[in-house]
Amino acid sequence: MQILFKFKKKQETDKAKTKNQIIELLSNRIIIMGVLLTALFCVLIYRLFVLQIIQGDEHLANFNYKIKKTIEISGARGNIYDCKGKILAYNQLAYTVTLENSEKTSKIAQERTAKNGKNGPKVTENEVKNEVIYKLVKVLEQNGDTINYSLPMTVNSKGKLKFTVSGSALTRFKKDIYGIANIDNLSGDEKKKAEKYLNSTPEEVYEYLRSGKGGPQGTGSMFGISDSYSTEDTLKIMSVRYDVFMNRYSQTTPITVAANISDKSIAAISEHEEEYPGVSIKADSLRKYNDAKYFSSILGYTGVISESELKELNADNGKYEANDVVGKTGIEKTMESTLQGKKGQKDVLVDNLGKIIKTVKTTKASAGNNVYLTIDADLQKYAYNILERRLAGILLAHLTTADTAGSDKRVPIKDVYYALLDNNIINISRLAKKNAKSNEKDVYRIYKKKQESVLNTLRKDLKTGTTVRKYLSEEKQDYVNYIYKMLENDGILVASSIDENDQVYLDWKEEKITFRKFLQYAINNEWINISSFNIKSDYYDADEIYDELINYIVDALKSEEDFDKILYEYMIKSGTLSGRKVCLLLYDQGVLDKKKDKDYNSLYTGKMSAYNFMYKKIKNIEITPAQLALDPCSGSVIITDPDTGEVRAMVSYPSYDNNRLANGIDSEYYASLNTDLSSPMLNRATQSRTAPGSTFKPISSTAVLEEGVATASTYVKCTGIFDKISPAAKCWIYPNAHGSLNVSGAIAVSCNFFFYQMGYNLGAVNGTYNSQRGLTKLKKYASMYGLNRKSGVEITEYEPHISDEDAIRSAIGQGTHSYTPSQISRYVTSLVNHKNLLDLSLLEKTTDAEGNTLTSYEKKTEEKLKISSSTFDLIKKGMIGVVNGKDSSIKYLYKKQGMKVAGKTGTAQENKKRPNHALFISYAPYDNPDITMTVVVPNGYTSANAAEIARDIYKYYFGKASKAEKKATTALLPSGSDGSND
Structure with missing residues (x-):
């Protein structure tokens, strides 16, 4: 019993001890934490097992590296319409390939360097970038797409580098690449270095951009383009790198490499996108122009914003960014803030490859507002075509088989042959190619x-x-x-x-x-x-x-x-190179189509002479005056409403296709425009100045009548030569004479003698002639008609110049007078209005995208004309006599046409080696004017040629032209004249 008791007691003691140990163990924090961590570790192992082993494939497929990115959405640009609602400029959906800096290029360079080993060559990021661009350019070109080439350099067929811009544009380019801000703020060695860079040759600029050699940063800087590339390919790579370089302060914004690319290019790039780091394809809105050649001088074109434009447009709280598309010239530029759409944006999540995996938030973009012009598109096109056909006719009328021009300044046929080469219609660099015909x-x-x-x-x-x-x-x-x-x-x-x-x-x-x-x-x-x-x-x-x-x-x-x-010029002149061989080159190089042209065989076999061949091609406008760039090859027509100053037509010939300059410049086309001897990008209506010749005589008449120097009853006897000055001044009719004339009669026959005398009288004080006094009077009245300032048209226009030399010759429109056709048109418009000095305008109204009118442009009256009605009556009486008088030199042009037109002819000589300029100002109907018209043809020989152009357009405007006349497309030869050269 005692032993059993002791055993039980020991059991109880052991239990108590164990219990206490357990309690002590459970109350120990370290142990508790250890247990918890062990449990959690087990759970973690289990979860990893499930995620990686059991569900691994599923999660791998769904894995995405996510980062938030904001994408700008451009608002569609507003449309441009004519006065009748015909669309002239609009937008079209297309795809664009862009490039931006990518971290992936650096990683690729590092990986390739590591792969080469310690002793292998180091691969730079520049190498990778250049390879990507080279590969991209080749894909685009193989599929017929054109890269946006903005580098102002090219190489000719013989491998010589040259700049494609000059003057301030070239200086700005060099300042940009060499990092020169303002040379005036530099001194000493820094200024010398800057001047050296600004004087650098094309070869030096090329080498600097390629490798950094000779530049501020030294060799190894800039684009690091290998010399293994050809010069042509290097320039293409360089152009793309240059665009990225110029965009360096906005690196999150990609640059456009090519616009409106083909489906083949889209597929080729998309299917191998891992080979093109930084390259993206995006849907974009492209600017399109209908009937481009007729309106490009007015509309202009759009393009990627430049650094200077960015500063200018953002000066007034603008929200423009690098790579935005803006108006570069014309109405596109003037109305930029109206046409530009409002941007939207899209916040997205992208993966490590840059792919969008989720759209978080979208703010919609809104379209820009529309612009309606005062221009009537149909009238504009008809006037352009008439002008071209008449220029071709004038050229044909002066064509000769002689070797020299002669005193009448004819056009030798050999000059025509050479013009085809000189103006690059025939490309001489192609003659040396292996595949030459x-x-x-x-x-x-x-x-x-x-x-x-x-x-x-x-x-x-x-x-x-x-x-x-x-x-x-x-x-x-x-x-x-x-x-x-x-x-x-x-x-x-x-x-x-x-x-x-x-x-x-x-x-x-x-x-x-x-x-x-x-x-x-x-x-x-x-x-x-x-x-x-x-x-x-x-x-x-x-x-x-x-x-x-x-x-x-x-x-x-x-x-x-x-x-x-x-x-080549002297080969043709000497006959070493025949006209026939030159003409055949037109077929060899695809200017003309030998398969469709029946004249080819006749020319080839000798059945048709080279002279007749060229005559026919010019007559059919298959070879245009612009292509030949011989005299005359240009002109302008301006038609206005005399009540409002609204411009109904503003034609400039020759012209260009602004579709090829918008949405990324076609570099080859742009270079061809800049070297074209006919200067198609120059707006002849607003940027070409000439002496007004006798079209100035109504202003001289105003001066003498208002100053009291002459009245309606003042008669002057024309003797043919005015000898009060030295050298004497001749009337155009000399050695004949006009006889006794008053102011209206002098205007009607354009008597120089009468106006020499009036210029003399304006400067005379007590019988003593003072030229400066006469010039001051002429300037006063020229200014009343607005010739001391621009006309008001809302596009680029040159400043006018009122003559400041020789009052006598200035009174007939010579001296140093120099005005654009638009300024002459403004003077005529105000003369016909006879109440107000009107500004010319191209703008009718603006509307929002839904068509609601936002702004209506009313007529712009600068000031009242403080000229008596009797003065206007005498001037207009003379102007009706110019066209319809018994002694009119052009009445044969307007006789029986059913139109009562008043006008004033004018010729101006500025170069004795070239034909005179031809001018004609007019209005119709005479009794109740509906329109005014100004025609200027530089080097157009005689004023009758300008008057005939106006006649053809009046017939169309007043419904007098037949169906056949409206449909005709061939050259119109001059009707002939009586030799008047006023």
Whole structure:
């Protein structure tokens, strides 16, 4: 019992002890935490097992790295309409390929470097970027897409680099790439360096952008483009890198590489997107223009905002960002704030590849407002076509088979052949290509023979020539003049080092010495920069330098396309290159289609002469006046409402296709426009100035009538020559004379003698003539008609200039008068209105996207015309006589047309070697004017030609043109005149 009791007691004691141990254990925090952690660890292992082993594939498929990103949504640009609601500019959905900096390029470079091993070559981020761009450009080009090439540099067919811009645009480009802010704020060495950069050659800029060589950062900086790429491919890579570089302060905004890309390009890029880091394809809104050539001079075009435009547009609390599309010229620029849509934005989540996986929030964009113009689209197009057809007719009327122009300034047919090459209608660089056609190869062989002969002769003349400049043949003078300019442009002949008062230099300018003597003298006087010469020794004499200069000249001429054109000119003039072979080149190069053109066989076999062939092609407008760029090749027509100043038509010929400049510039097309000798991007209506000639006589009439110098009963006897000044001034009718005329009669027959006398009288005080006094009076009344300021049109316009020399000749519109057609039109509009000086306007109204009118543009009256009604009556009486009077030189044009038109003809001579400018101002109907018209044809020979253009347009406007006349498309030859050249 006792033993059993002790055993039980021990059991109880052990239980109590165990219990206490358990209680102690459970109350120990460390142990508790250990247990909990163990449990949690077990749970974690279990969950990892489930996630990775059991559900691993499912989660891997659904995994996404997420980051929030805001995407801007551009608002659609507003449309532009004519006065009748015809759409001129609108938007079209298309796809654009963009590029932005990507971290992935750096990773790729690192991975490839690691793969090459420690001793392998290091792959730079620049290399990867350039490879991506090269590959992207090739894909786009293979599928017929055009990259947005904005770099103002190109390379010619002979491998010579050149800038495609000049002046302030070139300076701005160089400042941007070299990081020059304001050279005026620099001093000492910094200023010298900046000036050196601003004077850098195309080759130096190219090398700097390619490798950094010769620039502020030194070799190894900038774009790091391998020299394994061809020059052409390097420029394309460089252009894209340049765009990214210019966008460096807004790196989150991608740059546009190409717009409106093809489905093939979209597929090729999308299917291999891992090969194109930073490249994206996005839906975009492209600007489109209907009937582009008729309206481009008014509408302008859009493009990616420049740095200067960004600052300007954001100066007034704008919200523009880099890479926004804005109006660059024309109405697109003027009405930018109206047309620009309001941006929206989309907040999204993207994965590690940049793909959108979720849209978090969207703020819708809204469309810009619409602009309605005062322009009548149908009238504009008809006037443009008439102008082109008449220009072709004037050219044909003056075409000759003679070798020289003669005193009547005719157009030799050989000049026409050469014009095809000179204005790049025929591309001479194609003649040397391996796939050149048989005729192209023949022409090239003739050229090579000529080139070899000329270069050998030049080398000989430069070495031993003794003929002074003035006695050189015309051909050799052209060669010498070209070489001189080439040496200046290449920085070999340093213009800033030349002492312009040096006697040898003056002898050279006066053509008294040989080119050889001048160049040798230039070397001795350190006017020649010898750093480009291959001189191996540090010790050299003048003869060695001169020999190297000759070598430089001959070698450089081999890569000068413009020098080649001079060779071709003299090949054609001499008959070495026939007109027939030149014309056949039009077919070889696809300017004309030999399969569709029946004239090809006739030309090829000799059944049709080259002269008749070209005559026919010009007559059919298959070869246009603009393409030839011979006189005349340009003109303008402006039609206004005299009650309001609204512009119904503003034609500028030639023109261009603004579709190819909007949405990313077509670089080849843009370069061709800049080198086109007819200057198609120049708005002839607002940016081409000319003397007004006799169209100024109504203003002179206003001056003499209002100043009391003459009245309706004042008669002046025209003797044909005004001899109160020396040299004497002749009337256009001399050696004949007009006889006795008053102011209305003098306007009607455009008597220069009458207005010489009036100019004299305006300046005379007590019988003593003072030219400045007369000029002051003329300026007063020219200003009343608005000729002292711009016309008011809402696009770029040049400033006018009222004559400040020779009151007598200024009274007939000569002197130094210089006005744009738009300014002359504004004067005519106000003359016909006879109450108010009106500003011209192209704007009718603006509306929102739903068509609700926001702004209506009323007529803009600057001031009342303080001119008596009797003065206007006398002037208008003279103007009706110009068109319908018995002595009218153009009445044959308007006779029996059923229209009562009043007007004033005018011619202006500015270059004795070229035809006179032709002008005609007018209005109709005479009794109750509905429109005014101003026609200006630079180098258009006679004012009758301008009057005939106006006649054709009046017939259309007043419904007098037949169906056949409306449908016709061929050249219209002048009807002929009685020789008036007023």
